Amino acid sequence: MWINLLVEGNFGRTRQKHRKDRTAKRHHMKIHKIILKDYQQFKDLEIDLTYPLGHEKAGQPLDKVCFIGQSGTGKTTLLRLIKFFVTRRKSELHTSEAEIPTEDCKISIRLDEYDYNIYHNKDGQFYMVPPQDLDVDPWYEGRDLKEDEFIRTHRPILISFAAIQDRNPRQSDYLIGEVVSKDELMKNAAGLEQRDFVDFSEESRNIQFQLIRQKIKGFQAKELEHKRKIAELALDPNSSLDQIQVATDSFRIWSANTKSPIAEFALSINPLISAFGVEIKTENDFESIMNLGDVQVRTSVGKVDLSRSSLSTGTRQVIDTCLPISFLKCVRKIILIDEPESSLYPDIQAKIIDFYTKLTTDCQFFYATHSPIIASAFDPWEIVELKFDPTNQFVVQETNYVGERHVDNYTVYPKYQRWDRILMNLFDLKEEGNGNVRQEEMLNAVILKHEIEALVAAGKNKGKAFKDKVEAFQLLCKKLDFYAEA
């Protein structure tokens, strides 16, 4: 096997102490630093992903991170590198050897209280190394991280959503009907929970969704079996009332103890997608055996079932991200979502980040976005702004704080700002409106305003000419949304 995770480091006197510590269960794995040297557009980049001074979690890894920056600054590259290092699969990068980072590129993870750097060496192996100046946790000596108890108990550890989820509904009816062959499914028989990494990119998402459908199917088949048994007993003239009662009780007990995956999902997502006028249908009318496993959407009003191809791209985007997050019971996982704003109207963009957080427990999210509305869900220390350096050759991180990295020293606090200000302050949009066109009309409005005020002061505020000026001013106000400026 080409993946071979080795551990090196200075094992000192602290070894015994830490070995004792290993009796405690590991609970967290979060990334707290990314270091890139001479990698593609990054010359020398070190991204601190911890809470800053003055924060109650100062020094701990951030719970959510948002990469922003002009196209080409490497936001998606950073997400791919996280996949590469956390899953330790070369296939997560393109096949070219030039894309494989050298040992000078690494991510630092915190596994409970222990810090490690993960990097890929020239020898083609991944290494997980404690920082040299820290005590070493020797537990990893000679072990393959894939067998770590954290990873075994928290599989999958990483879930990734690509930027464009589903633009062509005809090619991806993966939530309704069988679109993946049985052979393909057999190859993935281990199920999602057994993998380190679940990827919802275009190439592999059909398989992933079919595996989710299988889980739903399993529940629904069981429900169907209970109902069939009761129906058979009820129709059989030889069966006693007691027998029917036992079967009914058995169904009731099963129902009480087994949560319906669809009902749970509907409960969490329906408040959000109600904005689109739709909801997840929770009742299964079993019209056809082919419907087993379907995630059926219907209109909120009139309860009319909708085919997948008739859903808006926004609805599909929300369902296709929330469904896996909800079904994979995301506890302490790393979740990557590229362009979470895709196809979403601004009101939903404003809610989606908090919504993803609420679907999960103690996960670490990495987003990449172009949307100021998405950015407004983040504190400034959660935002990593990437910029081309003045020579346009390399990408650097914009420092959005002055002095020490402290919660009070940031220059832009997007959570508290207007969308247009976020666009200008964080996304470097140079103008608050349509440049020179707006500027000229604003000047005309200001001139007219002072002309009217002068006429009022002189008592000349009567007659048609005055009224015409006031009307002209009011029309300009309407065009310019003038009152909002004051």
Place this chain on the structure above:
Amino acid sequence: MRKLDKKIQFSEAYKNWQEAYPDHAYDSSKNPFYKDVMTELLIVQDGLCAYTEFRLVDRAQLEIYKQGFVEGKLTLDPGTKAMAHLEHFDPKVKESQAWHWGNLFAVFGPINEDKGTKAIDPLMKPDRDGYDPAELLTYDSELHFFYPNRNRSLEEQEIIRRMILVLGINNPTIMLHRRKELVTALRKHRWLGEKVEVDQFPTAFAFLTQKHA
């Protein structure tokens, strides 16, 4: 846009060269005098854009320029580049006398790009003899907008209106910074009763403080 006095100091070498070759074509930063011209302008303009008074180079950096400017020559590398373009006030003069000192100003890049070759009127030239912003302009304290002084003739008001647009005095980028800077400074001025000195936009601040004194 405040009154600028550009007759402070300048390199004899430049003067002699400019007089000897008055019709030398504009050759941008490739011209051997470019850095000296730009440095002199930044110094006489106190590091501010000649038209909008937006800060082009911070005070510490400006000190480096001043220290390195000896007898009209920039003698050191100032490090960080100023956000300044070399602007020709009158595009017609640029055609005939590209390096004519009287036609040159340091301005914020986007202002220079927007202005392009639009026709100008000398009434609104910041180093003109007798130029006084208080006579030509007024400042709307609510919207932070400059507009023509209503005491001028209607013809002049129209010239001023047009020149406000040509020179980008209410440029949207500038507006954002101006509102931020002046609202903060004005509060300090009102609440703390302190003598406040603004880092940029002194003309607009003078209008505001006189009005609210």
